[in-house]
Amino acid sequence: MISSENYRGFSFYYKDNDIKYKEIFDEILSYDYTTIKVLRNIDDTKVSLISTKHGTFVYKVFAPKSKRSERFFKSFIKGDYYKNLIFETDRVRNEGLTFPNDFYFLAERKIFNYASLFIMLIEYVEGTELIDYPVIPEDIKSEIKSSMQKLHTLKMLSGDPHRGNFIVSESGVRIIDLSGKKCTAERKARDRIAMEKHLNIKNDIKDFGYYAVIYKNKLRRVIKKIKGKS
Structure with missing residues (x-):
């Protein structure tokens, strides 16, 4: 189950109402984690493998910089892509399909339905x-x-x-x-x-x-x- 609430100025969606995901988010905001490897680093997207007090995870930050006005208006029609992804991932995994990697939390800085910043914590799959x-x-x-x-x-x-x-x-x-x-x-x-x-x-x-x-x-x-x- 994905829980949602306002937390530290973000719309925060997290798995199983588990407080550890808030603690990891706090670590991220305080830069209290270790970057093991940078997986992607482009203008609007940063993806890293990080080590926290609760284990190793994939940490993703997406801050779209182009077509902001277009994205704002589309957000009322098309909905929230990453919010849908975390709920859908949780749904199919609860149906017994563990094929997709898990999605632990999503933090969004929002105005109405438009998000200008997305912070995500995702399962690290070793192999x-x-x-x-x-x-x-x-x-x-x-x-x-x-x-x-x-x-x-x-x-x-x-x-x-x-x-x-x-x-x-x-x-x-x-x-x-x-x-x-x-x-x-x-x-x-x-x-x-x-x-x-x-x-x-x-x-x-x-x-x-x-x-x-x-x-x-x-x-x-x-x-x-x-x-x-x-």
């Missing part, structure tokens, strides 16, 4: 990234395909199923960096098409969503070709 495999073994492909089917059945998406987002752990294959977007037939088809492209896992489902994606991709290519000629 070997799929990108480190020269060839993906067939048993791992089979496990990924089965787990992704279960994920889609529970109405959640990967959104970007490439080799860097899968980790082979002691407990099996895990997926990281999931999507907080609404699960539709078209988005599920995009997941399957991407798995075929990046992981060589054949897409066996050619439903309405699949043909919608194929049609839109063909239409985009035609439009690009026309624009190129003009």
Whole structure:
């Protein structure tokens, strides 16, 4: 269950009403933690592996700097992406699917439904990234395909199923960096098409969503070709 409250000036969403996540957030705000490794560092996104009094976690800060006015107005229509992600992750894990990495807390600095700053604490999954495999073994492909089917059945998406987002752990294959977007037939088809492209896992489902994606991709290519000629 995800609890929510206002905490230290943030809209704070955290797992299982567990006070330790508030304590970790306090450590983060006080810089009372150790950075083990910087995983990503670009203008608006910082992702690090950190050590705290409560263990090792992935710590992510996202502070969007572009299209702020557009994001503000879209927040009233499209909702809160990361808030949806933490609730959806909790939901599918409570359904028994531990394939996605866990999402422990989300802190947002908000005006109405618009957040200008996101601070996240995410499960660190130890293991070997799929990108480190020269060839993906067939048993791992089979496990990924089965787990992704279960994920889609529970109405959640990967959104970007490439080799860097899968980790082979002691407990099996895990997926990281999931999507907080609404699960539709078209988005599920995009997941399957991407798995075929990046992981060589054949897409066996050619439903309405699949043909919608194929049609839109063909239409985009035609439009690009026309624009190129003009």
